[in-house]
Amino acid sequence: MLKVKNIWDEIRVVSDRIDWQRLVWFPGHVPKHNTISWIAILGKLPTKDLLMRMGMRVESRDCLLCDIAGESRDHMFFDCPYSKRCWASVLGLCSLIKGIGGWNEELN
Ligand SMILES: [Zn+2]
Numbered sequence: 001m002l003k004v005k006n007i008w009d010e011i012r013v014v015s016d017r018i019d020w021q022r023l024v025w026f027p028g029h030v031p032k033h034n035t036i037s038w039i040a041i042l043g044k045l046p047t048k049d050l051l052m053r054m055g056m057r058v059e060s061r062d063c064l065l066c067d068i069a070g071e072s073r074d075h076m077f078f079d080c081p082y083s084k085r086c087w088a089s090v091l092g093l094c095s096l097i098k099g100i101g102g103w104n105e106e107l108n
Contacts, residue, residue, distance in 0.1 A: 020107055040073055041107065047071050074103040 024037045048071035063071040065082040
């Protein structure tokens with residue numbers, strides 16, 4: 001009997017599990033959030049630095065959240081002063097006491 005699962009298993013490329021898989025895909029996830037997280041982790045989020053590298057014109061390279069540094073994935077998620085304040089609020093609401101590191105530190 002022909003099953004979709006068998007076809008999928010035949011045509012897909014099977015790779016090793018990645019460290020951040022459970023960070024993105026978990027029960028109860030919000031699909032929109034997963035997709036944005038996944039794209040960000042892959043380094044494909046259309047931040048201004050990426051758009052400029054692709055040859056697109058952007059009005060300003062500065063971060064829309066703080067306007068003091070260039071907009072990049074790493075900056076927007078963990079280096080931006082505005083993002084750091086947001087993370088600090090979230091951590092406080094969760095009663096978690098920890099510093100906020102950079103992209104690679106937080107992803108691991
Ligand atoms: Zn910023």
